[in-house]
Amino acid sequence: MNAASRFRDAPGMAPRSIRMSLDGETLLARPGETVAAALLAQSGDATRRTPVSGAGRTAFCMMGVCFDCLVTIDGRPNVQACMTPARDGMVIRRQIGARRLGDQP
Amino acid sequence: MSPDLVIIGAGPAGMTAARIAAEGGLRVVLLDEQDRAGGQIYRNLGAAAGRDWLGPDYARGADLLRGLNHPGITHQPRATVWRVDAARGVIWSRDGESHVTAAPHVLIATGAQERPVPFPGWTLPGVMPAGAAQILMKQSGMVAQDAILAGAGPLLYLVAAQMIAAGSPPKALVETGTDLRHALAKLPRALPAAMTLAKGLGLIRRIRGIPRHHGARDFRAVALAGGRIGFGFTTRKGPQELDCGLLLTHLGVIPQTHLTRSMGLTHDYDVAQQAWRPRLDAWGGSSRRGVRVAGDGGGIGGADAARAQGALAALAILHDAGRLDLDERDRRARPLRRALARALSLRPFLDAAYPVPKAFLAPPDDTIICRCEEVTAGAVREAAACGAHGLRLMRTALRTGMGPCQGRMCEPTVTGLIAQTTGCAPSALGPGRIRTPVKPVTLAEIAALGRQPEETA
Ligand SMILES: Cc1cc2nc3c(=O)[nH]c(=O)nc-3n(C[C@H](O)[C@H](O)[C@H](O)COP(=O)(O)OP(=O)(O)OC[C@H]3O[C@@H](n4cnc5c(N)ncnc54)[C@H](O)[C@@H]3O)c2cc1C
Numbered sequence: 381m382n383a384a385s386r387f388r389d390a391p392g393m394a395p396r397s398i399r400m401s402l403d404g405e406t407l408l409a410r411p412g413e414t415v416a417a418a419l420l421a422q423s424g425d426a427t428r429r430t431p432v433s434g435a436g437r438t439a440f441c442m443m444g445v446c447f448d449c450l451v452t453i454d455g456r457p458n459v460q461a462c463m464t465p466a467r468d469g470m471v472i473r474r475q476i477g478a479r480r481l482g483d484q485p
Numbered sequence: 486m487s488p489d490l491v492i493i494g495a496g497p498a499g500m501t502a503a504r505i506a507a508e509g510g511l512r513v514v515l516l517d518e519q520d521r522a523g524g525q526i527y528r529n530l531g532a533a534a535g536r537d538w539l540g541p542d543y544a545r546g547a548d549l550l551r552g553l554n555h556p557g558i559t560h561q562p563r564a565t566v567w568r569v570d571a572a573r574g575v576i577w578s579r580d581g582e583s584h585v586t587a588a589p590h591v592l593i594a595t596g597a598q599e600r601p602v603p604f605p606g607w608t609l610p611g612v613m614p615a616g617a618a619q620i621l622m623k624q625s626g627m628v629a630q631d632a633i634l635a636g637a638g639p640l641l642y643l644v645a646a647q648m649i650a651a652g653s654p655p656k657a658l659v660e661t662g663t664d665l666r667h668a669l670a671k672l673p674r675a676l677p678a679a680m681t682l683a684k685g686l687g688l689i690r691r692i693r694g695i696p697r698h699h700g701a702r703d704f705r706a707v708a709l710a711g712g713r714i715g716f717g718f719t720t721r722k723g724p725q726e727l728d729c730g731l732l733l734t735h736l737g738v739i740p741q742t743h744l745t746r747s748m749g750l751t752h753d754y755d756v757a758q759q760a761w762r763p764r765l766d767a768w769g770g771s772s773r774r775g776v777r778v779a780g781d782g783g784g785i786g787g788a789d790a791a792r793a794q795g796a797l798a799a800l801a802i803l804h805d806a807g808r809l810d811l812d813e814r815d816r817r818a819r820p821l822r823r824a825l826a827r828a829l830s831l832r833p834f835l836d837a838a839y840p841v842p843k844a845f846l847a848p849p850d851d852t853i854i855c856r857c858e859e860v861t862a863g864a865v866r867e868a869a870a871c872g873a874h875g876l877r878l879m880r881t882a883l884r885t886g887m888g889p890c891q892g893r894m895c896e897p898t899v900t901g902l903i904a905q906t907t908g909c910a911p912s913a914l915g916p917g918r919i920r921t922p923v924k925p926v927t928l929a930e931i932a933a934l935g936r937q938p939e940e941t942a
């Protein structure tokens with residue numbers, strides 16, 4: 381799948397100056413933004429596959445209750461992207477494949 | 486120095502309480518898992534300068550943020566509370582490390598979450614709650630494009646108006662339909678809240694020009710080429726098919742009760758709001774001494790009610806702490822009670838105007854109702870028919886509520902499905918037991934906590 385972002389920036393927003401990496405590619409974010417927002421700004425695709433059926437999911441509730449936004453950040457798996465402020469140099473990995481909560485890096 | 490009061494949640498309820506308690510001489514620690522204070526309604530307000538398109542209601546939270554500038558208040562951002570321990574205190578996690586903050590008084594002000602809106606296809610990337618899209622507007626200045634709004638309730642209109650003001654109007658508004666006659670019968674009781682109501686009407690005026698569909702049911706979403714979403718539903722005019730880049734759904738909000746339930750506090754089922762809420766006295770006092778609850782986490786009342794409840798709880802805590810005599814407490818409470826009554830007078834109207842359609846409490850068999858474990862409504866019905874007549878039995882049979890969200894996304898639906906299959910009332914099925922940690926932390930983190938000396942934040 382190669383879906384374009386489902387969002388656009390409102391007029392007058394500052395540029396995305398924070399540089400992170402997503403599976404080796406550059407991911408940009410605006411200061412104050414969460415990792416989940418940066419992911420949704422870049423693409424409309426899944427950022428995770430479910431351990432049960434392998435279905436694609438991406439951030440859903442944006443407020444920390446659904447856990448569909450789980451990614452690996454700087455080696456730590458199952459981090460809620462919607463609750464994590466973006467920071468320069470973060471290394472983010474999509475969680476494709478069976479990774480259950482409680483798995484250690 | 487250990488604090489006198491720990492407040493969990495920096496929304497209007499928690500922020501109001503923090504200021505009043507600190508002004509009364511208490512040392513307050515304010516914990517919130519967000520990066521900034523504000524709660525849901527005023528999320529990120531302190532850093533959203535220039536976003537006038539979010540509207541005047543959003544800007545109204547500025548005084549609460551200023552109120553946190555008090556030497557008696559320590560605000561701990563990104564602090565996710567995962568347990569309130571009767572012996573040790575409030576346990577919270579940040580960046581994979583847990584901390585304990587103990588105090589004689591605890592105020593829980595954790596607010597609401599959006600009610601899950603399950604239908605076939607709601608798990609696809611491209612389907613989201615409307616409140617989530619609003620969070621992106623407030624926190625990132627990102628606006629949904631090519632989006633359809635579907636469901637019911639005031640927040641749906643607010644998000645539509647904010648999208649219009651931000652220059653990205655929704656392409657359609659699909660409403661599950663208002664039982665207006667039923668709602669109008671409640672209207673006289675809502676008159677003191679005429680301001681809020683007028684605002685609602687103002688919102689509806691602002692969304693004029695957006696194509697609207699009424700009485701929509703049988704929602705269904707499918708993935709189309711390029712990640713687009715096909716949205717099917719049925720109205721009186723027959724089956725409808727629309728397509729969009731993003732489908733935003735909403736059917737109101739429900740109290741977040743995982744923390745209060747995990748503590749074993751007494752809860753009651755609110756039939757009008759179709760949700761559980763902790764049993765509270767007129768000062769937010771719960772069934773456990775020293776633990777109070779304020780705001781939407783104690784039952785949905787909205788931001789103005791949350792402010793008043795936060796203030797009332799703070800006055801009661803000041804009195805308990807020997808800082809405020811009874812007369813003074815009651816004198817200061819009087820205008821707050823009037824404000825609370827005014828704010829709550831609208832609820833019967835809203836609850837009647839925007840009932841949750843039964844089909845979302847008990848959706849069609851092919852709907853995934855547990856997003857974590859991917860359990861379908863059909864599987865729940867089958868298990869219920871075979872004797873899984875309660876949330877716990879269902880959990881054992883199908884793992885509903887065992888995933889990372891701990892039932893936040895499925896419990897209302899599992900309840901609705903069991904009630905439908907067995908004919909018993911939802912109130913007889915709960916409240917489901919919640920175990921700590923109420924937000925997942927690794928075993929390593931819990932173990933490390935046990936080795937730490939007691940600390941105070
Ligand atoms: C997504 C969403 C958007 C909303 N938008 C609006 C709006 O625009 N206008 C409007 O009038 N109403 C809105 N509401 C309704 C809202 O519930 C009330 O208006 C108001 O915010 C309630 O105030 P409160 O203080 O009770 O809780 P909230 O404002 O919800 O604040 C609760 C706080 O507690 C924190 N919290 C929760 N659990 C934990 C935990 N375990 N550990 C640490 N912190 C925790 C949360 O991060 C949050 O900041 C929205 C609700 C939701 C769910």
Ligand code: FES
Pocket residue numbers: 416438439440441442443444445446447448449450460461462463
């Ligand atoms: S998007 Fe729901 S928890 Fe992050």
